[in-house]
Amino acid sequence: xxxxxxxxxxxxxxxxxxxxxxxxxxxxxxxxxxxxxxxxxxxxxxxxxxxxxxxxxxxxxxxxxxxxxxxxxxxxxxxxxxxxxxxxxxxxxxxxxxxxxxxxxxxxxxxxxxxxxxxxxxxxxxxxxxxxxxxxxxxxxxxxxxxxxxxxxxxxxxxxxxxxxxxxxxxxxxxxxxxxxxxxxxxxxxxxxxxxxxxxxxxxxxxxxxxxxxxxxxxxxxxxxxxxxxxxxxxxxxxxxxxxxxxxxxxxxxxxxxxxxxxxxxxxxxxxxxxxxxxxxxxxxxxxxxxxxxxxxxxxxxxxxxxxxxxxxxxxxxxxxxxxxxxxxxxxxxxxxxxxxxxxxxxxxxxxxxxxxxxxxxxxxxxxxxxxxxxxxxxxxxxxxxxxxxxxxxxxxxxxxxxxxxxxxxxxxxxxxxxxxxxxxxxxxxxxxxxxxxxxxxxxxxxxxxxxxxxxxxxxxxxxxxxxxxxxxxxxxxxxxxxxxxxxxxxxxxxxxxxxxxxxxxxxxxxxxxxxxxxxxxxxxxxxxxxxxxxxxxxxxxxxxxxxxxxxxxxxxxxxxxxxxxx
Amino acid sequence: xxxxxxxxxxxxxxxxxxxxxxxxxxxxxxxxxxxxxxxxxxxxxxxxxxxxxxxxxxxxxxxxxxxxxxxxxxxxxxxxxxxxxxxxxxxxxxxxxxxxxxxxxxxxxxxxxxxxxxxxxxxxxxxxxxxxxxxxxxxxxxxxxxxxxxxxxxxxxxxxxxxxxxxxxxxxxxxxxxxxxxxxxxxxxxxxxxxxxxxxxx
Numbered sequence: 103x104x105x106x107x108x109x110x111x112x113x114x115x116x117x118x119x120x121x122x123x124x125x126x127x128x129x130x131x132x133x134x135x136x137x138x139x140x141x142x143x144x145x146x147x148x149x150x151x152x153x154x155x156x157x158x159x160x161x162x163x164x165x166x167x168x169x170x171x172x173x174x175x176x177x178x179x180x181x182x183x184x185x186x187x188x189x190x191x192x193x194x195x196x197x198x199x200x201x202x203x204x205x206x207x208x209x210x211x212x213x214x215x216x217x218x219x220x221x222x223x224x225x226x227x228x229x230x231x232x233x234x235x236x237x238x239x240x241x242x243x244x245x246x247x248x249x250x251x252x253x254x255x256x257x258x259x260x261x262x263x264x265x266x267x268x269x270x271x272x273x274x275x276x277x278x279x280x281x282x283x284x285x286x287x288x289x290x291x292x293x294x295x296x297x298x299x300x301x302x303x304x305x306x307x308x309x310x311x312x313x314x315x316x317x318x319x320x321x322x323x324x325x326x327x328x329x330x331x332x333x334x335x336x337x338x339x340x341x342x343x344x345x346x347x348x349x350x351x352x353x354x355x356x357x358x359x360x361x362x363x364x365x366x367x368x369x370x371x372x373x374x375x376x377x378x379x380x381x382x383x384x385x386x387x388x389x390x391x392x393x394x395x396x397x398x399x400x401x402x403x404x405x406x407x408x409x410x411x412x413x414x415x416x417x418x419x420x421x422x423x424x425x426x427x428x429x430x431x432x433x434x435x436x437x438x439x440x441x442x443x444x445x446x447x448x449x450x451x452x453x454x455x456x457x458x459x460x461x462x463x464x465x466x467x468x469x470x471x472x473x474x475x476x477x478x479x480x481x482x483x484x485x486x487x488x489x490x491x492x493x494x495x496x497x498x499x500x501x502x503x504x505x506x507x508x509x510x511x512x513x514x515x516x517x518x519x520x521x522x523x524x525x526x527x528x529x530x531x532x533x534x535x536x537x538x539x540x541x542x543x544x545x546x547x548x549x550x551x552x553x554x555x556x557x558x559x560x561x562x563x564x565x566x567x568x569x570x571x572x573x574x575x576x577x578x579x580x581x582x583x584x585x586x587x588x589x590x591x592x593x594x595x596x597x598x599x600x601x602x603x604x605x606x607x608x609x610x611x612x613x614x615x616x617x618x619x620x621x622x623x624x625x626x627x628x629x630x631x632x633x634x635x636x637x638x639x640x641x642x643x644x645x646x647x648x649x650x651x652x653x654x655x656x657x658x659x660x661x662x663x664x665x666x667x668x669x
Numbered sequence: 670x671x672x673x674x675x676x677x678x679x680x681x682x683x684x685x686x687x688x689x690x691x692x693x694x695x696x697x698x699x700x701x702x703x704x705x706x707x708x709x710x711x712x713x714x715x716x717x718x719x720x721x722x723x724x725x726x727x728x729x730x731x732x733x734x735x736x737x738x739x740x741x742x743x744x745x746x747x748x749x750x751x752x753x754x755x756x757x758x759x760x761x762x763x764x765x766x767x768x769x770x771x772x773x774x775x776x777x778x779x780x781x782x783x784x785x786x787x788x789x790x791x792x793x794x795x796x797x798x799x800x801x802x803x804x805x806x807x808x809x810x811x812x813x814x815x816x817x818x819x820x821x822x823x824x825x826x827x828x829x830x831x832x833x834x835x836x837x838x839x840x841x842x843x844x845x846x847x848x849x850x851x852x853x854x855x856x857x858x859x860x861x862x863x864x865x866x867x868x869x870x871x
Contacts, residue, residue, distance in 0.1 A: 163757045164835045278856025316850035437868045444858045447847035486835040492827040500807040502732040
């Protein structure tokens with residue numbers, strides 16, 4: 103009997119199951135393509151594995167975060183953080199970039215903040231506006247229909263505001279604000295800072311058979327009833343129902359395998375179960391392994407045909423890596439103390455936020471930095487963990503005894519905090535490359551990071567500090583923690599905000615970009631990227647909604663090209 | 670808010686059935702866990718010796734005694750929390766600065782109490798204990814030469830406060846009213862907002 107040794111060839115191989123891989127699998131499987139998806143982490147079923155409604159006092163160390171689980175014991179992330187056991191990365195001298203990875207089905211969509219902001223028209227053409235960075239090869243108008251589709255599928259609440267460069271979307275009704283948020287809103291009104299309903303991918307109405315939110319405030323634990331957006335529950339389960347999607351978990355992608363014709367034949371990977379070397383073949387390969395992991399796979403895909411890695415004839419794979427600018431201030435608002443208790447959980451995240459409001463001043467050259475930030479807020483009577491009411495001496499002066507106990511009850515819920523999330527301009531000094539020596543436990547060479555903020559980002563952090571402190575004092579409050587010039591205005595470390603974008607940039611020229619305007623590799627026409635690596639800039643708008651919209655657009659293009667026989 | 674029988678929607682009843690089942694699952698797990706706990710020996714100390722443990726109990730209850738609304742810190746398991754926390758942080762931070770600061774501060778309490786009153790802190794009278802604590806419990810008023818012990822006490826107070834108010838007794842004391850399914854989210858309670866508005870106007 104003759105054994106057929108010709109390997110099975112799928113229509114599409116997708117690496118990664120997060121926001122980008124998820125939407126690609128969803129769109130492609132529903133169009134009828136046969137897909138094999140590789141996920142480096144384990145299977146995850148939120149209905150069974152979510153820690154919804156559990157109490158910190160029933161968890162080790164009151165559910166405090168650890169190096170291997172930085173967002174706490176109940177965080178949905180199975181295996182992940184800025185440190186993953188056996189999967190190191192290195193930093194070049196003078197850099198201290200942090201690389202967050204979530205090794206699990208759905209990746210970071212399981213725990214993320216679900217902030218879903220559209221990039222605006224200016225954000226696609228930043229170079230044209232202020233001469234810094236680069237323009238995208240597409241416009242807002244080209245991506246807008248995909249923002250519509252993405253919002254309608256995942257479910258985003260918000261309100262139509264008509265604000266400059268802050269496009270409205272297909273919104274579900276926003277949840278009513280909490281008390282402390284209304285106080286902040288009042289202070290912002292006085293300061294002429296817009297403070298409007300936030301835009302989060304959490305259902306305030308039932309859609310597509312998914313129930314509405316029950317307002318337990320702990321979206322980061324994953325929602326057992328699927329009321330918030332996450333790739334497994336929203337993208338992958340419907341895709342699997344078509345019978346067209348096969349998912350291989352524990353599959354650590356090593357490299358893109360090229361054929362003699364220079365086209366991608368498939369992806370080789372290490373099966374973590376038995377450490378065996380495997381290859382999966384496809385007519386099309388979509389990388390959505392997360393920005394830096396996608397760059398790593400391409401750079402590690404070296405052969406005589408591609409000595410610097412696949413899709414890297416421009417030498418730009420890994421270059422122009424960006425994160426988001428972060429800086430935070432906390433304060434105490436006496437107006438909120440000693441109020442009758444109420445449940446302030448709401449959705450898992452802010453109900454109000456402040457979009458960037460100084461576009462005209464910037465255009466007129468009146469601001470000391472380019473690009474803007476939005477403000478995220480928190481506070482109130484939040485779920486008590488190990489650090490609750492710490493630092494109370496800053497408010498009560500110190501003390502002990504019954505008097506302290508009464509004082510603490512009074513001030514519980516009167517703290518607020520502000521976090522800026524701002525745009526970083528891509529620069530030559532921020533990139534990742536393959537470390538010449540280090541490897542991970544799977545034998546795959548690891549990334550080495552180079553990262554530097556420019557004055558634009560540092561001065562933006564200064565503006566955040568000044569603005570947040572002004573909001574607190576306007577509301578009659580006291581600033582409890584803040585930063586100064588001595589620590590660069592509290593600017594976050596690269597990678598700390600977990601918004602890495604840009605390592606395989608798209609463009610309209612094969613010499614100055616890795617991908618064309620359809621996120622298709624210039625050097626390899628059946629190879630696509632569907633995560634945040636194609637981004638040309640990193641607007642203050644959190645990347646996930648744009649990953650989803652752009653990944654959908656890329657997938658539509660793949661479907662179209664497959665139909666035409668071009669792939 | 671979600672309405673029943675929306676196109677493509679899920680009825681409120683179906684949702685509540687799903688949500689209602691979640692605590693049942695949690696409860697089953699909790700029962701299992703408490704069965705295990707019951708079978709286990711009482712908390713085994715990882716950091717404090719007998720003398721330190723006794724000082725911690727006395728100090729915790731001086732910081733957060735029982736009152737009309739809740740039990741004392743020791744009744745809420747705060748000494749156990751602190752002992753575990755010091756062990757945890759030493760491993761997690763790969764240094765023992767916090768542990769040394771707390772143990773050093775406990776030592777200082779006995780040292781200073783012996784010097785001034787001729788006995789350990791735990792054996793001192795309430796007014797003698799108060800005299801010592803008043804020196805270190807108010808950072809703005811403390812003498813500069815006491816700054817190390819002020820820093821110790823601030824840290825110890827934070828550990829006691831965090832341990833107490835994140836315990837089951839502390840959560841009920843505050844009270845924190847969430848971590849549960851809410852059938853309809855209405856935002857800030859109008860009665861509470863009326864108080865806030867009045868304060869803002871004033």
